[in-house]
Amino acid sequence: MKYILAIVVFLSFSFYSQAQKEDSLIIRKIFDESLEKGEAYNHLRVLCKNIGNRLSGSPQAEAAVRWTEKSMKDFGADTVFKQDVMVPHWQRGEREKATIFPSKSRNIIPLNVLALGGSVGTGNSPLLAGVTEVESLEALDNISPEAIKGKIVFLNERMDAKKANTFEAYDNAFMIRWACAVKTAPLGAIAVIIRSVNPSLDDFPHTGVMNYADSVQKIPACAISTNDAEKLSLMLKKDPSLKIKLEMHCKMLPDAPSYNVVGQLNGSEFKDEYLVVGGHLDSWDIGEGAHDDGAGVVQSMEVLNLLKKAGVVPRHNIRAVAFMNEENGNRGGKKYAELSLQNKEKHIAAIESDAGGFTPRGFFMKGDSLQREKILKWKHLFAPYMIHSFELEGGGVDIGPLLKQNTFLLGLFPDTQRYFDIHHNPNDVFENVNRRELQLGAATMAAMIYLIDKYGL
Amino acid sequence: MKYILAIVVFLSFSFYSQAQKEDSLIIRKIFDESLEKGEAYNHLRVLCKNIGNRLSGSPQAEAAVRWTEKSMKDFGADTVFKQDVMVPHWQRGEREKATIFPSKSRNIIPLNVLALGGSVGTGNSPLLAGVTEVESLEALDNISPEAIKGKIVFLNERMDAKKANTFEAYDNAFMIRWACAVKTAPLGAIAVIIRSVNPSLDDFPHTGVMNYADSVQKIPACAISTNDAEKLSLMLKKDPSLKIKLEMHCKMLPDAPSYNVVGQLNGSEFKDEYLVVGGHLDSWDIGEGAHDDGAGVVQSMEVLNLLKKAGVVPRHNIRAVAFMNEENGNRGGKKYAELSLQNKEKHIAAIESDAGGFTPRGFFMKGDSLQREKILKWKHLFAPYMIHSFELEGGGVDIGPLLKQNTFLLGLFPDTQRYFDIHHNPNDVFENVNRRELQLGAATMAAMIYLIDKYGL
Numbered sequence: 001m002k003y004i005l006a007i008v009v010f011l012s013f014s015f016y017s018q019a020q021k022e023d024s025l026i027i028r029k030i031f032d033e034s035l036e037k038g039e040a041y042n043h044l045r046v047l048c049k050n051i052g053n054r055l056s057g058s059p060q061a062e063a064a065v066r067w068t069e070k071s072m073k074d075f076g077a078d079t080v081f082k083q084d085v086m087v088p089h090w091q092r093g094e095r096e097k098a099t100i101f102p103s104k105s106r107n108i109i110p111l112n113v114l115a116l117g118g119s120v121g122t123g124n125s126p127l128l129a130g131v132t133e134v135e136s137l138e139a140l141d142n143i144s145p146e147a148i149k150g151k152i153v154f155l156n157e158r159m160d161a162k163k164a165n166t167f168e169a170y171d172n173a174f175m176i177r178w179a180c181a182v183k184t185a186p187l188g189a190i191a192v193i194i195r196s197v198n199p200s201l202d203d204f205p206h207t208g209v210m211n212y213a214d215s216v217q218k219i220p221a222c223a224i225s226t227n228d229a230e231k232l233s234l235m236l237k238k239d240p241s242l243k244i245k246l247e248m249h250c251k252m253l254p255d256a257p258s259y260n261v262v263g264q265l266n267g268s269e270f271k272d273e274y275l276v277v278g279g280h281l282d283s284w285d286i287g288e289g290a291h292d293d294g295a296g297v298v299q300s301m302e303v304l305n306l307l308k309k310a311g312v313v314p315r316h317n318i319r320a321v322a323f324m325n326e327e328n329g330n331r332g333g334k335k336y337a338e339l340s341l342q343n344k345e346k347h348i349a350a351i352e353s354d355a356g357g358f359t360p361r362g363f364f365m366k367g368d369s370l371q372r373e374k375i376l377k378w379k380h381l382f383a384p385y386m387i388h389s390f391e392l393e394g395g396g397v398d399i400g401p402l403l404k405q406n407t408f409l410l411g412l413f414p415d416t417q418r419y420f421d422i423h424h425n426p427n428d429v430f431e432n433v434n435r436r437e438l439q440l441g442a443a444t445m446a447a448m449i450y451l452i453d454k455y456g457l
Numbered sequence: 458m459k460y461i462l463a464i465v466v467f468l469s470f471s472f473y474s475q476a477q478k479e480d481s482l483i484i485r486k487i488f489d490e491s492l493e494k495g496e497a498y499n500h501l502r503v504l505c506k507n508i509g510n511r512l513s514g515s516p517q518a519e520a521a522v523r524w525t526e527k528s529m530k531d532f533g534a535d536t537v538f539k540q541d542v543m544v545p546h547w548q549r550g551e552r553e554k555a556t557i558f559p560s561k562s563r564n565i566i567p568l569n570v571l572a573l574g575g576s577v578g579t580g581n582s583p584l585l586a587g588v589t590e591v592e593s594l595e596a597l598d599n600i601s602p603e604a605i606k607g608k609i610v611f612l613n614e615r616m617d618a619k620k621a622n623t624f625e626a627y628d629n630a631f632m633i634r635w636a637c638a639v640k641t642a643p644l645g646a647i648a649v650i651i652r653s654v655n656p657s658l659d660d661f662p663h664t665g666v667m668n669y670a671d672s673v674q675k676i677p678a679c680a681i682s683t684n685d686a687e688k689l690s691l692m693l694k695k696d697p698s699l700k701i702k703l704e705m706h707c708k709m710l711p712d713a714p715s716y717n718v719v720g721q722l723n724g725s726e727f728k729d730e731y732l733v734v735g736g737h738l739d740s741w742d743i744g745e746g747a748h749d750d751g752a753g754v755v756q757s758m759e760v761l762n763l764l765k766k767a768g769v770v771p772r773h774n775i776r777a778v779a780f781m782n783e784e785n786g787n788r789g790g791k792k793y794a795e796l797s798l799q800n801k802e803k804h805i806a807a808i809e810s811d812a813g814g815f816t817p818r819g820f821f822m823k824g825d826s827l828q829r830e831k832i833l834k835w836k837h838l839f840a841p842y843m844i845h846s847f848e849l850e851g852g853g854v855d856i857g858p859l860l861k862q863n864t865f866l867l868g869l870f871p872d873t874q875r876y877f878d879i880h881h882n883p884n885d886v887f888e889n890v891n892r893r894e895l896q897l898g899a900a901t902m903a904a905m906i907y908l909i910d911k912y913g914l
Contacts, residue, residue, distance in 0.1 A: 032619045162489045164842045164897065200892060359816070359872050361843060385621045386818060388845040415816050415872060417893040435657060436874040440621065 057089030072263030093249030149188030295357030352396025362389025514546030529720030550706030606645030737783035752814030809853025819846025
């Protein structure tokens, strides 16, 4: 009996280590192919340089849909299709201007400014008003409305530079931008200027989505660069009576028709089960949406290619999804989950890449703890590629609505140090993406999909 | 007895966890200070923009010595001094040229070329000769001298793009550059052109040190960009009779006087024991020596500052060393070790930063295995900063000669993906350094020095 047990143990172990070895080899193939011959970087060049930025509802967003559909077909997906999505349609219009008028000098000073996404404009003529600086959203709770009424509020809250993971700081800072108008308008502010959500000092204003509430007056909201925020704060201390002239031509149009684009490798075994890799195709209307999130789209397409090149025959249906409208509505993500439910597609897991095409460090995860434990057992397979981090909670905006269907969510977690150099600002261009970093990210996602597809979750 | 033992265990544990907590707090202070108010980035701007590149023996290298000495004094070192070092003095002279002359067309094609460091020039008139492509150093062993004699050898060996850690690929590829002349001259080659040591395709030639041997004819050696290597290889297939005209004005001058610069925080307890953090002050004569290795120098200076700001009273003497001549001779590193021996300075540990000012990932280590185990016990203190990697073998060129004195060596191990975009080429400029990445590296070294100083090794 002991003897038989020993054989069983030996065989199990040998089977186990054989499987482990095969996994290592397949994953090595995936990384080799991606680093040496991967196409994500070339795809990103085309998306950035031939199409450029692509806000939901814009002609470029539609061009990006057509390009993605064609590219997925050319790149060897078994099935490619689109999903109809109605998206918000906001337009910046003529570029906004903000100018400081000192009270005792004619030396007017322009600011580096961008309207926040979704903001109303300043109407037929520019606003000219005094300015009240407020140090934080929280400080608004204790401020007297007299200090604010009829003024432009300058919300100079700093993003925390001390967090080693800049996304942790962003989780806190996001609310500054999101709530700036609804928190200041009820106090009588006629407009709000925020310090850009950026932990570093530079000259680039960062846009991003902001929120209105039906019950609250809609006031114009914009962001100035962190250097300009420092300058304005200093000037206000010397000259509290200075005024700012603000001119914004942005407006919200009726919802527009658009699409998610889906490319699929058909599963050989679990024909009604799905694994998703995705990123979002829309971007803000400045820069080229290279890291945010062209990177995620081309990496997701690359996953299908890398699996095929590594000779993987998927057991589940594997989908690369280019979601529309992550930046200002998440209509694409919501629509995808809605259709999944409607079509009774069982989504086992979804991976999103929407944190920049930087060196991959690991995965955010969200979902069932047993599934998480299963994934943690694969950590050693990622170690040769310096992928160590599997502790952080999170998934992605686009895949978020799948959580209700018990889909296990993962987010590719790349190095975060440079993200806020490019986030929602004109620096988010192809030249700021490194080929090796981008391709490593694609390989990391492909390796995870390979393991989930092989072993289930 | 059991009772007493329980108290002892409890007290030890409580003391242990108290110490752990203090360590976390000090390390947190170090990182906070570095990210929020650190000065390494500002120092690097001055070094790169006011002085620029600084090859050993050049006037800029001397300006860099003066600047470093002054900066270390201003930045609060207890003692600052220089060490005399005689250094090789190589000059590029007028910028080199390489041009393809097709055999059947007048359409000459210029190549992006750089002489390798230490190469002889082409003499009074340019070389014009036929070209033999060789795929690797190894292939030279089986080539007939007739194919080489009187020709320019084009050594088109690729650096392996598949290694996730580019330094692993560099360990192999280094020899291509180092040995290109001594391996081809004996076969009758009159010059050698190598494919730049770079895993990516781009237009930038990479220089770097190469070697001659006394017994072997010294022939001119240069590198062309990887894109040009692809182009030249294709052209040679179609037109094996093409010629290349090569013009190089470089020469070796007599050795020149220079210096290591040392800044010290005096130890309160172990007055003849030393811990070193260092980088090298010299750089190649193109670009600005920003990542290689201005970064290491300013990070090392920053370590002294961060320890002071965190209120650490060092038990050992802690030295920031700006070594001279890492790139083409390591005279500074050798001199430092020589003087350490002569002055009976016991060097416990040395950390070098010479792998670029990118996001820190961990440490290379070299030395006694018990010391290594002690360091591994501190891993969890680095985890909050996403510093995970403590497995790789290595230290640094400058600190290497200290190994014989049983100094434990560590090298800061940063992310390696972008290093060969800038390595020994014109892209190594301040603009390609990210402040947060640089400051995180300085904090990582300071944290390690804090722990070694506190607990010994």
